[in-house]
Amino acid sequence: MTVVGERLQPTLFELSRPGRGGGKIPHPPAGALDRIPAGARRVSPPALPELAEPEVVRHYVNLSTLNYSVDAGFYPLGSCTMKFNPKLNEWAARLPGFAGLHPMAPDALAQGTLALLFELEEMLAEISGMAAVTLQPAAGAHGELTGILMVRAYHRSRGDLERTEVLVPDSSHGTNPATASMAGFRTVTIPSATDGGVDLDAFRAALGPRTAAIMITNPSTLGLFERRIGELLEATHAAGALAYMDGANLNAILGRFRPGEAGFDVMHFNVHKTFSTPHGGGGPGAGPVGVRANLVPFLPGPRVLREDDGTYRLERTGERSTSIGRMRSFVGSTGVLVRAYAYLRAHGASGLCEVSDDAVLAANYLKARLSPAYLVPFERACMHEFVASAADIKHRTGVRTLDIAKRLIDKGYHPPTIYFPLTVEEGMLIEPTETESLETLDAFADALLEIAREADTDPEVVTSAPHTAPVRRLDEATAARQPNLRWRGMTGAQTPCPD
Amino acid sequence: MPYGPHVADDRARMLETIGVASVDELFDAIPSALRAGPLRLDGPEPELELSARLVGLAARNRVDLASFLGAGAYRHWTPAVVDQMLLRGEWYTAYTPYQPEVSQGTLQSIYEYQSMLAELTGLDVVSASHYDGGAATAEAALMTCRATRRDRVLVSRAVHPHYRQTVQTYADGAGLVADDIPLVAEGPLAGTTDLAALAALLADPARPVAGVVAAQPNVLGLLEDMPGIGRLAHAAGALFVSVIEPVSLAVLAPPGEYGADIAAGEGQPLGIPLQYGGPYLGIVSCTDPLVRQIPGRLVGQTTDLDGRRAFVMTMRAREQDIRREKAVSNICTNQALLALAASVYLAAIGPHGLRDVAAGGAARASELEAALAAAGAPRLHAGPYLNEFVVRVPGARGVHARLLERGVLAGIPTADLLPDEPSLSDGLLVCATEVTTPAEIELFASALRSELAGVAVAGGVR
Numbered sequence: 037m038t039v040v041g042e043r044l045q046p047t048l049f050e051l052s053r054p055g056r057g058g059g060k061i062p063h064p065p066a067g068a069l070d071r072i073p074a075g076a077r078r079v080s081p082p083a084l085p086e087l088a089e090p091e092v093v094r095h096y097v098n099l100s101t102l103n104y105s106v107d108a109g110f111y112p113l114g115s116c117t118m119k120f121n122p123k124l125n126e127w128a129a130r131l132p133g134f135a136g137l138h139p140m141a142p143d144a145l146a147q148g149t150l151a152l153l154f155e156l157e158e159m160l161a162e163i164s165g166m167a168a169v170t171l172q173p174a175a176g177a178h179g180e181l182t183g184i185l186m187v188r189a190y191h192r193s194r195g196d197l198e199r200t201e202v203l204v205p206d207s208s209h210g211t212n213p214a215t216a217s218m219a220g221f222r223t224v225t226i227p228s229a230t231d232g233g234v235d236l237d238a239f240r241a242a243l244g245p246r247t248a249a250i251m252i253t254n255p256s257t258l259g260l261f262e263r264r265i266g267e268l269l270e271a272t273h274a275a276g277a278l279a280y281m282d283g284a285n286l287n288a289i290l291g292r293f294r295p296g297e298a299g300f301d302v303m304h305f306n307v308h309k310t311f312s313t314p315h316g317g318g319g320p321g322a323g324p325v326g327v328r329a330n331l332v333p334f335l336p337g338p339r340v341l342r343e344d345d346g347t348y349r350l351e352r353t354g355e356r357s358t359s360i361g362r363m364r365s366f367v368g369s370t371g372v373l374v375r376a377y378a379y380l381r382a383h384g385a386s387g388l389c390e391v392s393d394d395a396v397l398a399a400n401y402l403k404a405r406l407s408p409a410y411l412v413p414f415e416r417a418c419m420h421e422f423v424a425s426a427a428d429i430k431h432r433t434g435v436r437t438l439d440i441a442k443r444l445i446d447k448g449y450h451p452p453t454i455y456f457p458l459t460v461e462e463g464m465l466i467e468p469t470e471t472e473s474l475e476t477l478d479a480f481a482d483a484l485l486e487i488a489r490e491a492d493t494d495p496e497v498v499t500s501a502p503h504t505a506p507v508r509r510l511d512e513a514t515a516a517r518q519p520n521l522r523w524r525g526m527t528g529a530q531t532p533c534p535d
Numbered sequence: 536m537p538y539g540p541h542v543a544d545d546r547a548r549m550l551e552t553i554g555v556a557s558v559d560e561l562f563d564a565i566p567s568a569l570r571a572g573p574l575r576l577d578g579p580e581p582e583l584e585l586s587a588r589l590v591g592l593a594a595r596n597r598v599d600l601a602s603f604l605g606a607g608a609y610r611h612w613t614p615a616v617v618d619q620m621l622l623r624g625e626w627y628t629a630y631t632p633y634q635p636e637v638s639q640g641t642l643q644s645i646y647e648y649q650s651m652l653a654e655l656t657g658l659d660v661v662s663a664s665h666y667d668g669g670a671a672t673a674e675a676a677l678m679t680c681r682a683t684r685r686d687r688v689l690v691s692r693a694v695h696p697h698y699r700q701t702v703q704t705y706a707d708g709a710g711l712v713a714d715d716i717p718l719v720a721e722g723p724l725a726g727t728t729d730l731a732a733l734a735a736l737l738a739d740p741a742r743p744v745a746g747v748v749a750a751q752p753n754v755l756g757l758l759e760d761m762p763g764i765g766r767l768a769h770a771a772g773a774l775f776v777s778v779i780e781p782v783s784l785a786v787l788a789p790p791g792e793y794g795a796d797i798a799a800g801e802g803q804p805l806g807i808p809l810q811y812g813g814p815y816l817g818i819v820s821c822t823d824p825l826v827r828q829i830p831g832r833l834v835g836q837t838t839d840l841d842g843r844r845a846f847v848m849t850m851r852a853r854e855q856d857i858r859r860e861k862a863v864s865n866i867c868t869n870q871a872l873l874a875l876a877a878s879v880y881l882a883a884i885g886p887h888g889l890r891d892v893a894a895g896g897a898a899r900a901s902e903l904e905a906a907l908a909a910a911g912a913p914r915l916h917a918g919p920y921l922n923e924f925v926v927r928v929p930g931a932r933g934v935h936a937r938l939l940e941r942g943v944l945a946g947i948p949t950a951d952l953l954p955d956e957p958s959l960s961d962g963l964l965v966c967a968t969e970v971t972t973p974a975e976i977e978l979f980a981s982a983l984r985s986e987l988a989g990v991a992v993a994g995g996v997r
Contacts, residue, residue: 044639044843044844044845045643047643047646047647047650048647048651048878048882049647049650056885057883057884057885057887057888058885058887058888060614060883060884060885060888061612061884061888061891061892061895061969062891062895062969063891063895064891064894064895064897064898064969065898068894068895068897068898068901069786069894069897071897071901071919072758072786072787072897072919072921073758073919075762075788076751076758076761076787076788076919077786077787077788078784078785078786078787078788078789078792079788079792081785081886081890082651082654082655082784082785082789082886082889083654083886084651084654084655084881084885084886084889085651085881085882085885086885086886086887087882087883087885089614089616089883092616092879092882092883093616093619093620095882096620096623096644096879096882097620097623099639099640099643099644100620100623100625100626100640101625101640102637102638102639102640102643103625103626103629103637103638103639103640103641104629104634104637104638105624105625105626105627105628105629106624106628106629107624107625107628108624108625108628111630113630116630118628118630119538120538121624121627121628122537122538124582124585124586126622126627127586128586128589128593129810130618130808131589131590131593132593132598133592133593133594133595133596133598134592134593134596134810134811135808135809135810136596136598136808136809136810137596137598137809137810137811138602138604138608138610138809138811138944139607139608139809139811139812139813140604140606140607140608140947141596141597141604141811141944142936142939142944144597144939145596145597145598145600145939145944146596146597146811147595147596148591148592148593148594148595148596149592149596149811151592151595152592159576162574162575162576163574163576165571174666174667174670174813174814174870175666175866175867175868175869176867176868177855177865177866177867177868178666178670178866180865181708181865184708185704185707185708188708209855209856209867210854210855210856210857210858210859210862210867211855211856211865211867213855213859213860214855214858214859214860214862214864214865215865216860217860217861217862217865218705218708218709218864218865219708219709220708220709220710223859223860260564261562261564261565263564263566265566265569266566266568266569289565290574291571291573291574292562292565292570292571293565293569293570293571294571297569297571298569306868308868312538314627314628314872315627315628315629315630315631315868316626316627316629316870316871316872316873316875317626317627317629317630317631317632317638317641317644317871317872317875318630318631318632318641318663318832318868318869318871318872319664319814319868319869319870319871319872319873320666320813320814320868320869320870320871320872320873321868322814323868336704353696353700353954354954360704360707361700361701361703361704361707362669362697362700362701362703362704363669363670363701363704364666364667364669364670364697364701364813365607365667365668365669365695365697365698365701365801365812365815366607366608366667366697366811366812366813366815367811367812368812368813369666369812369813369814369815370810370811370812370813371808371810371811371813371814372813372814374589378585378589380576381577381580381585381588382537382538382579382580382582382585383536383537383579384576384577384578384579384580385573385574385575385576385577385578386578386579387536387537387579388574388576389574390536390539391536391539393558394536394539394541394546396558396561396562397546397549397550397553397558397561398549400549400553400555400561401549401552401553403553404552404553404554405552416564417553417555417560417561417562417563417564441634442636445634445636445637450630450634450637451634453633456856470536470539471538471539471540472540473540473541473545474540474541474545474548474549502636502637505636505637506636506637506639507635507636507639507839507843507845508636508839508840508841508843509636509839509840510635510636510837510838510839510840510845510847511837511838511839511840512837512847512849514837514838515835515836515837515847515849516835516849516850516851516852519826519833519835519849519850520835520836520837521646521649521659521660521661521826521833521834521835521849522646522649522650522653522659522660522661523646523647523650
């Protein structure tokens, strides 16, 4: 095994030398821990690396350059809305008044943040057409669980204990069925119709007195607006069930479709998608949940309340006995929500409408540019993303979507989402977002068209891609079969502190 | 639109290529009856004005008081290098490392995070990562039920109330039962988990227990008999979950040494700002035999086609995008950037620095204890603590409120934190860390002395 390639980095543990580092923290007086009983004390020190700050900086700077990022280039990862992350928002979240505020601080000390959160809830309610919003969930999936637990509490409050099933289309995000399981429901999967929408007949057949909720992503994970949404919602409510909207694809419909007005009972927002808070290499996000009036009593606590005198306060524990309870500690991921607030204020009503218009325009443009070389299984106008398929290319040349994705890395792009949804053979889900220029969209289309030609003329260069990345394709099977999940072999710092 | 690059010609060219006359046509699929009316929001705000608005909102928060507030979120000094590294767009504007060839930075940093946290917990596996300490504790509780195929967990009342409430919410959803373990009310062990009550709860053969959850230090700052709790849990066939505070693990026995099967907790003290509750860092760590039950991302070491060392997300068959309704959790988006913050913090501060942070807090807490006792507020409990403790103050709520006007955030009234504990009706939970200064301690003590003596505030701050 070559430990360090041309651009790869040694681990922190390999860089460590006993006696390096120090000087950050004054030494406490000797005996500071004498009052701790011996049995509760740590005997051998943790084997943490010892490094001087210059090495720490080089380590993380050099590691960072092994990543592809939105700040570096085009990242058309479908379903993830990798739009530009405004720098103002990073600055704002770091303002000492926001960053230094303790989550248990009395309400009187937190009026700025509480006002911001209250306003943000109101803005999200207006965008979604919902009656109220909770900002507590820490991510989209956390919002789903919050929403489905509220559905459960709603049915129970009516003495309706027979509803044990949640209906989910086969093209849904994996989080939807996983959420249903966590909330104690059985998942019933509904097939898609040939036009990419939910199969209405299959849906009606599955719907019944056992249905607690349907979970619909709209626009769907195929990037299509659910044309029969009116019928679906009507049938759902006629059966006594509630309708949950997975808001992952909200970026397509700002100012065009308000889920609460249309009849959805509950939805989550992914502020790290639609409202530009950074994805952070996997997180943090935030997953606010909006509800119609029928679910307001069940919102998790604490809610942010405005008093008659214009001050704000947090709800106290136990103040609202119908609440599903708490989904996490403290009020929520406020630092993320400050960023989302700044984004919404920067755009305002007209800007948000332009976001969706331009996102949908860009996706349809790329779809048109790619259709000569790639199958586009659904001809009608897409929303903010679309599925292209390399099934023809694979049958003709043996080159798969995975290969095309890896070859895109050589061309300077992050690959789209691949093999999702699973309902499309050799699919790639492409989401350009509204913050990419026409020049970028054209260059990306040219690159995919060129790869399609390479598949015919030089398939080997595609199937062996990437060629320019820091590493080539990885042995994922061995990683799973013989897991090595942590560094071992260092011993704890035995030498005295260097300073 | 502030961040959109298109000029009018661009849009016209795109529409022409698509073959439609207007953007509106692209939205034809939305049934006309369900189309939205105009958004009733303010207009766009230019950055100049918006930045002033944000400064104004931030200024309405008060972060200038001498603060002795902990209770699950802790003020610490963070080396400047941590945020400097986090501000690199290569980290914060990347997504989950699904394409490992262009994500080795994130992947290696997560592997290093897993390794360093495992050193702190003394356990084998650390997942990367969970929303916060509350959700991490709830996920740990669910893990014990899956692993033992039992449906009841016992949670000490000395676990942070927000974590207990979160466990309750998650347990309700999954059809599981979460019962409380009471606290010892008086005597030398007051304020700690009642081991005799725990033994009785575990002894009921009709209601077998999957997991026992206790915190070290506990929510009142006291040190628990963790080996004793673990022995009771294991004797009943239950797993033992330790709720940890990571800085304390530089000086306190790690969960792996006292028999915990799972450690869960809040990583905020590792270089993450308080920011009114998040984004924080949920830690879940476990022994090797439980690895297939742990939720969240795992990164493993492997090689590429040319034999270079590389890192990749692994054991993915636990996750929702692969297993859907059979996944161990629905978690997808996590707290990766906060795990990075914790890693940079640990790398920068090192093992000696981390010990100094923990011991420095303990030293300041001793000074605080002496100063408050001299001012008339002695400790309420007799047992050992690390850097947080409860003092007895008659009329604690009122005193706490009046001390705010003297510029002191005197921790939190225990009656607000744990309203169901009669023994805590007259207490303040206070905390010191390495950033607490002697001057702040003196201010607190003198303000408290005046307050207890009934002296009125002169020129209080509002």
